[in-house]
Amino acid sequence: MPHTKDELPDVLYSAAQVRGLDASLIAAGTKGFELMQRAARATWRALVRRWPTASELSVLAGHGNNAGDGYLVAALARRAGWTVRVLTVGDPQRLQGDAALAHAEALSEKVDIETWTAQSGLRGIVLDALLGTGLSGDVREPYASAIAAINASGLPVAAVDIPSGLCADTGRVLGCAVCADLTVTFIGLKLGMFTGDAVNVVGELVFNDLHADPQLLAGAAITALRLTAGNLPRPAARAPASHKGRFGHVLLIGGDRGFGGAILLSAQSALRSGAGMVSVATRSEHVPAVLARVPEAMVLGTSSANQLMGLLQKVSVLVVGPGLGQAAWGRSLLSAAANAPLPQVWDADALNLLAEEQVSLPEGCVITPHPGEAARLLGMSTAEVQADRPAAAHALSKKYTAVVVLKGAGSLIAHPDGRLALCHQGHPAMASAGLGDVLAGLVGALLAQGMAAFDAACLAVWLHANAGEQLGKLGRGLAASDLIPAIRQLLEEQAPCLK
CATH class of the missing domain: 3.40.50.10260 (YjeF N-terminal domain)
Known part of the structure; x- marks a missing residue:
């Protein structure tokens, strides 16, 4: 046939x-x-x-x-x-x-x-x-x-x-x-x-x-396994008596001066993807904007890592890196996160700082590099990563004992045990800033709802790519925030909230 x-x-x-x-x-x-x-x-x-x-x-x-x-x-x-x-x-x-x-x-x-x-x-x-x-x-x-x-x-x-x-x-x-x-x-x-x-x-x-x-x-x-609607991992349906405490508390850390939009996108994505509670640690200057766009979030204006310590004991999942920057402020917050015994998603500048070997990634995390970030983490050129993307994804997962999402055309999800999944959906209109921030928040929300790291990464990548493919049919000009309601709808279609 x-x-x-x-x-x-x-x-x-x-x-x-x-x-x-x-x-x-x-x-x-x-x-x-x-x-x-x-x-x-x-x-x-x-x-x-x-x-x-x-x-x-x-x-x-x-x-x-x-x-x-x-x-x-x-x-x-x-x-x-x-x-x-x-x-x-x-x-x-x-x-x-x-x-x-x-x-x-x-x-x-x-x-x-x-x-x-x-x-x-x-x-x-x-x-x-x-x-x-x-x-x-x-x-x-x-x-x-x-x-x-x-x-x-x-x-x-x-x-x-x-x-x-x-x-x-x-x-x-x-x-x-x-x-x-x-x-x-x-x-x-x-x-x-x-x-x-x-x-x-x-x-x-x-x-x-x-x-x-x-x-x-x-x-x-x-x-490898090609991700399809028929083989996706899914979060469990919710019991009628469910409450917010059963679906995790995601803390998103990032948004240095000039980069407040990135952490805002991640926070919106985490909230709309089903996290029970969402907190944001960012620069004080960005607190009004976050509260205006995501009033459901708890926002902490943060000037030093010391202010995070009490909050880290209350949350269940961390998303670190969107808009974090590579200055002293971002470095101190990343160091605090690295010492927290929690499931974590590292993206963007968290990965660039990780590549400098100034901080260690906790085991069992999810990292979401694009090819340039993957190249820095592996000490090679972007062209070398792109020349053998499956090998690069496997190498990263073994080096950091982490689930790796190697973004790009034909995104790959690698587990340290050798499993590899591929998502070939997507659209050229997704070549736009901020889509990675949305993906990071989505992975964090699925982790908070009890999914294993590899499963959460696979489902998140598929939802993100298919939302982009749907919206990409309208042509160029796709904004990262456009994906969030489409992801929510796809998630409900694939994994209904109620039995």
């Missing part, structure tokens, strides 16, 4: 794991060429569904199994009466096994097969059957030039299994990559197709399991 992006399987694999599943299918009795034919038929059906009036196909083929898929799609298109041409970037004489059989089938259907050159014109639908999931280094010539020609053609583009040049494990573009409008992938979903650069090149994603034995898939190791 084909699956579109809204109904994909939940589990994500590495490229090696998918190759292992493929080998297991063959070992269990399904011939490799039969799997290749199934993949070709799935690709052909997706092509016709996406472009129902098309009648011409240009296939660019390499010399691996992806090329075999391409030759078989070409044969199917030829049988359907399309004008078809295969442009070979890899030498067909190098084809082996099933791919060689596929090449022979295309020849038997009298498909026009030519050697690709820079002067080769592309027409109709372009099918990328150049490079597969085994690519590890940057794309080399002549493949790089062929990819550039595809991207410059202005034609509709479909990719077999994965856009050529995209790393299936990390989501990094390896020098260059095909920008596909449609990608048809098989057997198991690859993690790298949902994070990092992948969102720019995968396009519409269609999945086909090639009739793999469900028991075989169920027994395989996985790399």
